[in-house]
Amino acid sequence: MSIDRRKLIVDAATQSFALYGYKATTMDQVAKLAGVGKGTIYTFFTTKEELFDEIMNSLIQDMKRVADQEYDPGRTFFDNLSRILSRMLDYREKHQLAHKMVQEVRDMGTPKATEGLNRIERALLGYIEVKIGTAVEKGELKPCDPGLTAFILVKLYFALATEWPKSNEPLDKESMTDIFRSYLMDGIAPQ
Amino acid sequence: MSIDRRKLIVDAATQSFALYGYKATTMDQVAKLAGVGKGTIYTFFTTKEELFDEIMNSLIQDMKRVADQEYDPGRTFFDNLSRILSRMLDYREKHQLAHKMVQEVRDMGTPKATEGLNRIERALLGYIEVKIGTAVEKGELKPCDPGLTAFILVKLYFALATEWPKSNEPLDKESMTDIFRSYLMDGIAPQ
DNA sequence: GAGTGACCGAAAATGGTTTTTGGTCAATCA
DNA sequence: TGATTGACCAAAAACCATTTTCGGTCACTC
Structure with a gap:
């Protein structure tokens, strides 16, 4: 059996997207990196977008794996959530790839990269949604x-982590957990 | 006493900024609209930015006035807040002007327009911060x-009002108030 | 028949030229 | 004589014709 050309292509494309981004990676470059003719790519993927989509799928799967690793059923919902x-x-x-996106x-606001990030966010929301259902x-x-609830929790976490520090002292992980607990678990009504 | 040229200029500029935005209004246009020579503008404002800043100040002042109008000391904090x-x-x-910004x-991501919107947001955060202090x-x-707390409340409200509807049914005003009450007043911990 | 790369049209980058624009200031009022 | 003006300037932006790049195809090769 000959070498797995499909994997060669996916690996090369992953590396190129991670290194140069979506717009700046060319199909010629991917072909050269993979050591295959450009035409070969098009026997596995009908467009550059489709190739990218598959790679994003893997990325999302990987993130899910990492999230699962962090989850500990012995801990409380909010502890798991903030971790x-x-x-x-x-x-x-x-x-590398996520960062580049x-x-x-x-x-540059590349539309396809934006779409990719949106897919990641939707996947994360779906993941948290399930955890909330369980909780x-x-x-x-x-x-x-x-x-x-997933929307509220995720949006708030990201706002606190990325926007708050723009005009305030950044919050460390523990403060974030405390904030989540006091504002969302207990609420800020007295008693 | 001659006509108030300063006011003529500010009015003309306000109208032009509201109609065409920051980038697309030219000082020549403002001068013509105000019916004064371009040089006259520069006897009151050293740059286009400064002229814009003054107009943004008025806008922020006006928003504060409108917010105060909405505030009713007889109502609860959360009721006032969401209104x-x-x-x-x-x-x-x-x-018109706020919308154009x-x-x-x-x-187009015009930097000066971005800065203006940021100033509005900071003013709003400051305003809510004071109300929270009182509460x-x-x-x-x-x-x-x-x-x-102001950051959390404002960010969450805007996320729910502008981002949530992108992939869900929009929330009406009453739902928003309910959400705020149940998630932030009471919290989502059981009991 | 799996694999390739020269080839194609469309889109984007390039770069040199023209136009626009924020800001100035000598001339001109009043 | 101090307020007002608009021709003027340099720098930035818009334009536009030309070239280059790039996603995708397909006749050819092995």
Whole structure:
């Protein structure tokens, strides 16, 4: 059996997207990196977009794996939540491809990269939504709309982690957990 | 006493900024609209930016006036809060100049327009911060960092009002108030 | 028949030229 | 004589014709 050309292509493309971003990686470059003719790419993927989509799928799967690693059923919902969200933020910063996407969206607004980031966000929301459903069942949370609750928790976490520091002292992980607990678990009504 | 040229200029500039945005209004145009020579503008404002800044000051002052109008000391903190925030959102949509700024930032990212919107946001945060301080004093809220709390409340409100509808059914004003009450007043911990 | 790379049209980058624009200031009022 | 003006300037932006790049195809090769 000959070498797996498909894998060669996907690996080369992953590397190129991570290094140069979506817009700046060319199909010629991917072909050369993979050591295959350009035409060969098009026997596996009909367009550059489709190739990118597959790679984004893998990225999302990987993030899910990492999130699962962080989850500990022995801990409370909010503890797990803030650890998972913190880990996801970290992933976005440290993982080469994810980081490049963020940068490309910020600096050039490439539509396809934006779409990719949106898919990641939707996947994260879906993931948290499930965890919320479980927490509600286990009685760790009041009954609530899991979709809406996921949205609130994720948006708030990201706003605190990325926008708050723009005009204030950054919050460390523990403060974030405390804030989440006091504002969202207990509420800020007196008593 | 001759006509108030300064006012002529400010009015003309306000109209032009509202109609064409920051980038697309030229000092020549403002001069012509105001019916004065271009040089005259520079006897009152050293740069286009300074002229714009003064107009933004007026806008912010006006928003504050509108917010104050919405405030009713007889109502609860959360009721006032969500009515004020809803009114501010509405203002940004309906007020010609504010609306044009939002559009210009979205479509072209004009730095000076972005700065203007940031100033508005900071002013709003400051305004809410004061209201929170009062509410804490009156015992309507637990003691908390008013700056942080204002950030959380405003960010969450705007996310729910502008981002949530992108992939969900929009929330009407009453739902928003309910959400705020149940998530932030009472918290989502059981009991 | 799997694999390739020369080739194609469309889109984007390039760069040199023209136009616009924020800001100045000598001339001109009043 | 101090307020007002608009021709003027340099720098930035807009334009536009030309070239280059790039995603995708397909006749050819092995």
